[in-house]
Amino acid sequence: MKILLVEDEKQLADSLAHVLEKEGYKVDVAYDGKQGWDLTVENCFDLLILDWMLPYKTGLSICECLRGLKNCADDKRLPKTEIDTPVLFLTAKDTLDDRVKGLDAGADDYLIKPFELRELLARVRALLRRGSQRVDYAGEEEKKILKMDDLELDVSSQVAYRQGRLLKLSDKEIRLLEFFLLNSNQLVTQEQIYHHLWSEAQAPSSNVVAAVIRLLRRKIESGGEKPLIHTIYGKGYWFGVQENLKGV
Known part of the structure; x- marks a missing residue:
């Protein structure tokens, strides 16, 4: 499973990447929103872990563009159809309005900093499992x-x-x-x-x-x-x- 982690706190990003790699995941890391966006549209990932507040392009903006909720037509690399890769937000924003805004932007889950590593890993497993089940089921010939x-x-x-x-x-x-x-x-x-x-x-x-x-x-x-x-x-x-x- 391939994960993209976009986090501008370099020490935290490198630490999380190390933990995820020890769990057997392949992890690409970006330290700002522009680099994260470039990696997102140029590669295929099974999960995106995005910090909300990022330099150059916020995690919220990245998610909105992927879900087709924001006009990003100026980037010719972006497919015409929305990308349904699971998105997990990591953020210090902890109000109900912030959570609603994140979910409304197309995020699948939301983890508030500071957090326990075992909770992060549990959510990563759940999102990856759900994503793989969706792909397998979609391959069946009969529609439901x-x-x-x-x-x-x-x-x-x-x-x-x-x-x-x-x-x-x-x-x-x-x-x-x-x-x-x-x-x-x-x-x-x-x-x-x-x-x-x-x-x-x-x-x-x-x-x-x-x-x-x-x-x-x-x-x-x-x-x-x-x-x-x-x-x-x-x-x-x-x-x-x-x-x-x-x-x-």
């Missing part, structure tokens, strides 16, 4: 389509549409949407969602669930479509058209 009303999710290719409109969702938002579709028209608790999206080793604060749901709701209902994610106060969430929401 999940639908609710005018929304559909192609599980094999990890893309979602609403009324034919392509939804630009992060990996975690795709997994949340799939969970909702598989459990549609029934009550699910915040704890069930929490354990589906994160392993015990990852264990972010519980309010991150509400943040991810808010981001997903914003994207699948941005065109004025009927609401599909309903908050059942004190109980959890219910996914489906409101007409079927009775007695919950």
